[in-house]
Amino acid sequence: MTDHDADGLPGDPTTAPFWRAAREHRLVLQRCRTCGAHQFYPRPFCLSCFGLDLDWAEASGRATVYSKTTVRIPVIAEMPPPYVVAVVTLDEGPRLTTNLVGSEAAIGERVSVTWRERAGLPPLPVFQRLAGADGDGDTDEQSASQTGAG
Ligand SMILES: [Zn+2]
Numbered sequence: 001m002t003d004h005d006a007d008g009l010p011g012d013p014t015t016a017p018f019w020r021a022a023r024e025h026r027l028v029l030q031r032c033r034t035c036g037a038h039q040f041y042p043r044p045f046c047l048s049c050f051g052l053d054l055d056w057a058e059a060s061g062r063a064t065v066y067s068k069t070t071v072r073i074p075v076i077a078e079m080p081p082p083y084v085v086a087v088v089t090l091d092e093g094p095r096l097t098t099n100l101v102g103s104e105a106a107i108g109e110r111v112s113v114t115w116r117e118r119a120g121l122p123p124l125p126v127f128q129r130l131a132g133a134d135g136d137g138d139t140d141e142q143s144a145s146q147t148g149a150g
Helices: 016-023
Strands: 028-032 056-057 062-071 084-089 096-101 110-118 123-131
Touching: 016 028, 016 056, 016 123, 084 123, 096 110
Parallel strands: 096 123
Antiparallel strands: 028 056, 062 084, 062 110, 084 096, 110 123
16 A cells, blocks of 8 residues: 555555646645535545545645744654754645745744655655745845755
8 A cells, every 4th residue: 555656656546646746846735626625635535525526726835834843853864853844824724744944934924835856756845935925025035045955
């Protein structure tokens, strides 16, 4: 069940469309054709009305930081500490557990999706501070590319 298909995607038909879109750096959510609710993570039925008629919709990629914490001990080799684990509320409604990258966003701050590439696996959606959210293009950049060369 944890096998990967020929494209290296997780072999779970419920989540496969999410990973296929992630490959193209598109964040997609399930949307219920019956009641219109969005949900994440993918499930075989709608959490709002228990309907089975689910579709996929591209998310705006915009979110608000709901909660966060900084991990300071090594957990997996792929991610040397410190790094920020966060729960963000997507503009479409669902919450997503993710990482914050770049200059650290505060709880309540607006963020937008970006992607962390992984060797042999689809990229993961992570979030960064939303620059120029007011449209004035005024970014208070401390160090624009501080993401540590990999
Ligand atoms: Zn529904």
